[in-house]
Amino acid sequence: MLEIKNLHAAVDGTEILKGLSLEINAGETHAIMGPNGSGKSTLSYVLAGRDGYKVTKGEILYKGQNLLDLSPEERAGEGVFLAFQYPVEIPGVANTIFLKEALNAVRRHRGEEELDAMAVLKVVREKTKELGISEDMLKRAVNVGFSGGEKKRNEVLQMAVLNPSLAILDETDSGLDIDALKIVADGVNALRAPDRATLVITHYQRLLDHIVPDKVHVLAKGRIQRSGGKALALELEKNGYAEFAEAAA
Amino acid sequence: MSQKINPVENFVSGFEAIRATLAGNDLPWLDSLRRSGIGQFEDIGLPGPKVESWKYTRLRPLEDTTFRPVTLADREAYIDQVPTVLPSGLGCPRIVFVNGFMRSDLSCLDNLTEGVTVESLGAAVARDPEWVETHLGRIGSLEGQPLVALNTAMMNSGVVVHVRRGVVVEQPIQMIFIAGLTEEPVACYPRNLIVMEEASQATLVKLHAGLGVSAYLANAVTEVDVGDAAILRHYRVQSENMQATHLGSLHVRIGRDATYDGFGLHIGGRLSRTEVFARLEGEGGHCALNGAYLMKGREHCDNTTVIEHAVPHTTCSEVFKGILDDESRGVFQGRIVVHKDAQGTDGHQLSNVLLLSDKAEMDAKPELEIYADDVKCSHGATTGQLDETALFYLRSRGIPEALARNLLIQSFVAGALDEIKCDAVREAMMSKVVHWLPAKCFLAEEWTEE
Numbered sequence A: 001m002l003e004i005k006n007l008h009a010a011v012d013g014t015e016i017l018k019g020l021s022l023e024i025n026a027g028e029t030h031a032i033m034g035p036n037g038s039g040k041s042t043l044s045y046v047l048a049g050r051d052g053y054k055v056t057k058g059e060i061l062y063k064g065q066n067l068l069d070l071s072p073e074e075r076a077g078e079g080v081f082l083a084f085q086y087p088v089e090i091p092g093v094a095n096t097i098f099l100k101e102a103l104n105a106v107r108r109h110r111g112e113e114e115l116d117a118m119a120v121l122k123v124v125r126e127k128t129k130e131l132g133i134s135e136d137m138l139k140r141a142v143n144v145g146f147s148g149g150e151k152k153r154n155e156v157l158q159m160a161v162l163n164p165s166l167a168i169l170d171e172t173d174s175g176l177d178i179d180a181l182k183i184v185a186d187g188v189n190a191l192r193a194p195d196r197a198t199l200v201i202t203h204y205q206r207l208l209d210h211i212v213p214d215k216v217h218v219l220a221k222g223r224i225q226r227s228g229g230k231a232l233a234l235e236l237e238k239n240g241y242a243e244f245a246e247a248a249a
Numbered sequence B: 001m002s003q004k005i006n007p008v009e010n011f012v013s014g015f016e017a018i019r020a021t022l023a024g025n026d027l028p029w030l031d032s033l034r035r036s037g038i039g040q041f042e043d044i045g046l047p048g049p050k051v052e053s054w055k056y057t058r059l060r061p062l063e064d065t066t067f068r069p070v071t072l073a074d075r076e077a078y079i080d081q082v083p084t085v086l087p088s089g090l091g092c093p094r095i096v097f098v099n100g101f102m103r104s105d106l107s108c109l110d111n112l113t114e115g116v117t118v119e120s121l122g123a124a125v126a127r128d129p130e131w132v133e134t135h136l137g138r139i140g141s142l143e144g145q146p147l148v149a150l151n152t153a154m155m156n157s158g159v160v161v162h163v164r165r166g167v168v169v170e171q172p173i174q175m176i177f178i179a180g181l182t183e184e185p186v187a188c189y190p191r192n193l194i195v196m197e198e199a200s201q202a203t204l205v206k207l208h209a210g211l212g213v214s215a216y217l218a219n220a221v222t223e224v225d226v227g228d229a230a231i232l233r234h235y236r237v238q239s240e241n242m243q244a245t246h247l248g249s250l251h252v253r254i255g256r257d258a259t260y261d262g263f264g265l266h267i268g269g270r271l272s273r274t275e276v277f278a279r280l281e282g283e284g285g286h287c288a289l290n291g292a293y294l295m296k297g298r299e300h301c302d303n304t305t306v307i308e309h310a311v312p313h314t315t316c317s318e319v320f321k322g323i324l325d326d327e328s329r330g331v332f333q334g335r336i337v338v339h340k341d342a343q344g345t346d347g348h349q350l351s352n353v354l355l356l357s358d359k360a361e362m363d364a365k366p367e368l369e370i371y372a373d374d375v376k377c378s379h380g381a382t383t384g385q386l387d388e389t390a391l392f393y394l395r396s397r398g399i400p401e402a403l404a405r406n407l408l409i410q411s412f413v414a415g416a417l418d419e420i421k422c423d424a425v426r427e428a429m430m431s432k433v434v435h436w437l438p439a440k441c442f443l444a445e446e447w448t449e450e
């Protein structure tokens, strides 16, 4: 599903990713862990196509096509979804309008018929209920005045509505209370299917109790330093990243 | 284009040429009002860059184009469909002017509420000259105002609205000025008079629509008297053509416990300046001056407001949002004056501008002039660009870039349109904004309905 080969990426002329390779097959869930500033969010932005994140070397194949050729909106249409580490506030745009525009844009891209406002609302309400999100969050402007946890839930709501094939969750668990963590994990697990994949970026092995990964990778100094099974997360929890700081030096 | 002309001389000789044809020219008081107008104009001349309040706006079109005054023949221009602000399905009354003259065949004033008069200035002067005499030229001062003086000299038509004491008008009344349909450049001088007697209420919607492509000058003056405890909602749309010069001023007197609620949407015009002078003269009065302007090409839009708090316990608020694309220019000058006795004044002003292009320019000049000590006044002015992070966020959800931009612009402008209390007008204005937006793309139909 996703194949990243020797990826080098720079922001403002500073190289952040320095030869990162990673392969995720359909049906799999991978976790990336790593110290602050190691390039995890940078990787997620490169995957989503953010301006200013310049790929200087390497390639990314997604469903066999060159992902880097696509605009952010085309990537979303093709099923890539990034749950932001810091969801963005958009004053004046109501959540419902935002979800409707997004869902219909994605549907148009996929050659599906657009849904009218009522039909969108039905889908959204259903997901809201499943995720235990209060309905008045829908009427409010996107993320404006939302608490940290509400913003993260809103990301998961968008994910559930857009129904992506590759979901990238950048620290979606940070700032969530214990119940919310479970809700978010359920949301992610609900999307697990043989033709989909998930990439979870997290600092806490706790999340991985709920979203059990097929593989865990350690990202440090711009590259994957080590990969392993779920047990690697437990080991990291105990020993920290000291080993990789040295290894990369 | 570059040939030098003497605009003041041209306007004065234009006045001499049409003086005898002007409405009510046989009334001595009106004739002398017009003569003092032309006299003042001749003395002061056109406002130039040396005048502080005209620092950012130069009247170039008046320096290189000769505008002849409109004549009756210009009235007959063919109008396929009358442009409106409100959907015609609502059946709101309307008075329509073409190239400066009222057109009864396009107007529709049958269903006016009792106690309301809506007529052309010419009709009012013919019907009840004494009433007009007691109101015309009483609020808009000629002193140091060459454009008001010019309008006073040339005024021939315009709208007169009179709402009697205690009368509440439910349906919005539309005032529509169509221009741009002449062979050569013309000038028209609408003079409007709105008198809201004590405890009356009305909603007026004014549209300046530039059809066609010819250049013209619209020099409009509106005098508004909001009597004690009266409420006037005064919504304006300026959608002139790309060759138009629109120089308008609004002079408002607000009585005790009265509300003047003004909004101006500016979406077209080569050069436009709208001046609002509002004076709160009775305790408990409230003045709202809000607006939005969306400019592109080389358009220039100037909003200059002066709100005077003359007595204690009055309030005002101003919210202006601007969108400037291409090489357009925006000017916002907002002055709030609090007189010595005006204790307990509450005034807030906000100007926010989005520049969509590197070549667009904004000059904002907020001014608080406070002579009382117990007041609450604030102002804020920002000029920025579209939020790239928000744009990426929308795009990452599949929303195409052009649509994402439009959503952000729309929501920015909505920050001003939300001040409009009348739903039908707010929706109509939002739909004008949507049509203005660059790049055609899919926009939520129900955006305006929610």
Ligand SMILES: Nc1ncnc2c1ncn2[C@@H]1O[C@H](COP(=O)(O)OP(=O)(O)OP(=O)(O)O)[C@@H](O)[C@H]1O
Binding pocket: A011, A012, A014, A016, A034, A035, A036, A037, A038, A039, A040, A041, A042, A043, A085
């Ligand atoms: N505009 C920029 N210019 C230069 N360096 C930048 C820029 N943006 C990010 N960086 C740097 O890139 C590095 C990687 O940042 P990134 O956000 O990818 O880290 P992260 O692994 O997600 O960290 P965290 O765990 O704290 O979220 C950091 O050292 C950061 O300071």
Ligand SMILES: [Mg+2]
Binding pocket: A040, A041, A042, A085, A170, A171
């Ligand atoms: Mg990060």
